[in-house]
Amino acid sequence: MEQLIQLLPFSTSVLVYLAIDVAIAIALLFAIRALSGVMVKASVRDELGKRDNFAFGISLAGRMLALTIVLSAVVGRHVGLGYEVAAIGMLLFGGLGIVLVKIGRLAHDKVVLNQVNKNEMIEQKNVSVALVDAASAISSAIITKAIIEWAQGADINAFVAIFTSVIVVIAVLLFATRVYEYRYAESNQDTSFQKTLCTGQIALALQHSGNLIGISIAVSAANKLLIYEPQSYVSNVTGWLILGLVLAGALMLMTSICKRLVLAGVNWKSEVSLQHNIGIASIEAVLAIGIALLFSNIFVSA
Numbered sequence: 001m002e003q004l005i006q007l008l009p010f011s012t013s014v015l016v017y018l019a020i021d022v023a024i025a026i027a028l029l030f031a032i033r034a035l036s037g038v039m040v041k042a043s044v045r046d047e048l049g050k051r052d053n054f055a056f057g058i059s060l061a062g063r064m065l066a067l068t069i070v071l072s073a074v075v076g077r078h079v080g081l082g083y084e085v086a087a088i089g090m091l092l093f094g095g096l097g098i099v100l101v102k103i104g105r106l107a108h109d110k111v112v113l114n115q116v117n118k119n120e121m122i123e124q125k126n127v128s129v130a131l132v133d134a135a136s137a138i139s140s141a142i143i144t145k146a147i148i149e150w151a152q153g154a155d156i157n158a159f160v161a162i163f164t165s166v167i168v169v170i171a172v173l174l175f176a177t178r179v180y181e182y183r184y185a186e187s188n189q190d191t192s193f194q195k196t197l198c199t200g201q202i203a204l205a206l207q208h209s210g211n212l213i214g215i216s217i218a219v220s221a222a223n224k225l226l227i228y229e230p231q232s233y234v235s236n237v238t239g240w241l242i243l244g245l246v247l248a249g250a251l252m253l254m255t256s257i258c259k260r261l262v263l264a265g266v267n268w269k270s271e272v273s274l275q276h277n278i279g280i281a282s283i284e285a286v287l288a289i290g291i292a293l294l295f296s297n298i299f300v301s302a
Contacts, residue, residue, distance in 0.1 A: 017068075017086050024090045025068065028098065034064055036262045055122045055130035061100030066141035070097030073148040096159070099146070100166060104131070104288020107170045112136070112177045115194040124211060125163045128197050128205035135209030139216035146220030147240070150228055157230035159216045164233070168219070168240045172248055176215045179252065180208060187269045196273075203272045203281035210285020217292035218251040219244040251295055262287060 031112050048057050062290055065094065074093040109118050113132070121129040151161040176297045184193040184204075227231060259268060269276040 012271070018082060019077070020087050021071075021090050024087065024094060024171030025071050028067060028071070028094045029064055032098065032217060051125075053122070053125050055127050056280055057090060057124045058127060058186050059122055059133045062130075063105075064138040065095055065134075066101045066137040066250075067094075067148045069138065069141035069145050070094075070101065070148065073145040093148070096162060098163070101140055103166050103249040104144070104169045104173075105137055107166065108133075108136040108140070108173055111170060112173050113194055113197075115192065116198060121198060126198065126200055128200050128202050130203040131209050134211075135186075136173060139173060139212045142213070142216040142220050142245075143169050143172065144158045145232070146223040147301065150223035150226065152228055153228075155230075160233055161230075162235050163261050163292070165240070167237055169242050171241055172215060172219050172244050173212065175245055175248060176212060176252075177208075178213060191273075201273075201276060203276045203278045205286050206278060206281040207272050210288045211252075214255065214290075214292035215248045215251055216286075218247045218290065221247060221296035221298075223274050235239075247295075249299055251288070251292055254295065256290055258287055258291055259284060 012240075048060075071090075071094055074090055109116075113136075116129060118129055118133055122133070144162070147165040147168070148162055151158040181193040184196075185191060188196075193204070193208075197208075222240055225243060226236075226239045263280070263283065266280065269281050270282040272284070
C-alpha cells in the first residue's frame with residue numbers, strides 16, 4: 001500500500017484544525033442565507049421554493065461562493081497556534097469576509113451599476129441582473145482573497161490592509177464596467193448597457209460576468225508582485241490600485257485580441273447585443289477567465 005500511495009507526513013492535529021475551520025465556514029454560510037432574506041425583506045424559503053425566483057437563487061449562490069472564496073484564504077492560517085486561536089481567527093476573518101463582500105456589493109450597486117435598482121430587479125426575477133450581481137460578489141471575493149493572502153499575520157496592520165481592499169475592488173469593477181459600457185454604447189447607437197441589462201438580456205449578462213471575473217483573477221496576481229509593508233498604508237493601497245488597473249487594462253487588451261482570433265468570421269458584437277446569442281457570450285466569458293488564469297500564473301512561476 002505504501003508503494004501505491006506516498007503521502008507527505010502531517011500531524012493528526014491538522015484534522016482538528018480542519019474540522020474547526022469547516023464547521024465555522026458552514027455556520028457562516030448559513031448566516032449568509034439568513035441575512036439574504038433580511039436584506040431584501042423576503043423569505044428565502046418562499047423566494048426559492050414557492051415563487052421559484054431563479055434570480056434570487058443566483059444572487060444568493062454568488063454571495064455564498066464569494067464567502068467561501070474569502071474563507072479559503074483563511075483555512076489553515078492558524079494551524080499550530082492552538083484550537084481556540086484558530087476558532088477565533090476563523091470567526092474574525094469570516095466575519096470580515098462577510099462585511100467586505102457586503103461593502104463591495106453595496107458599492108457595486110451604488111457606484112458601478114448606479115442606474116439599476118438591483119433588489120427590485122431580482123424581486124421581479126430578472127436573471128441577467130442577478131448574474132451580474134453574483135459575478136460582482138465573486139470578483140470582489142477573488143481580489144479580497146488575494147489581499148488576505150498577501151497581508152501577513154493577523155494584527156491591526158493586516159486588517160487595515162484587508163479593509164482597504166474595498167477601494168481596490170470598487171476601482172477595478174468601476175473601471176471595467178465603464179470601459180464595457182463605452183464599448184457597448186459605441187456599437188449599439190448609444191444604447192445604455194445598464195438599461196439593457198434590466199430588460200433581461202442574459203447573453204449580455206454572461207459576457208459581462210465573465211469579463212468581471214476574468215479581470216479580478218488578473219488583478220489578484222498583484223499579490224505576487226507587490227511587497228507587503230505592514231505600516232505603509234498609503235503605498236499599499238496605491239500599489240494595489242495602480243498595478244490592479246494596469247493588469248485589468250492588459251487583460252482587456254489580450255482578451256480583445258484573442259476574441260478576434262478565436263471568433264474570426266463571427267460578428268460577435270451583434271450576435272450578443274442584437275441576437276442575444278448565449279453561446280457566443282459564453283465563449284467570450286470563458287476566454288476572459290481562461291486568459292486571466294494563464295495571465296496570473298505567469299507571475300506565480302516568475
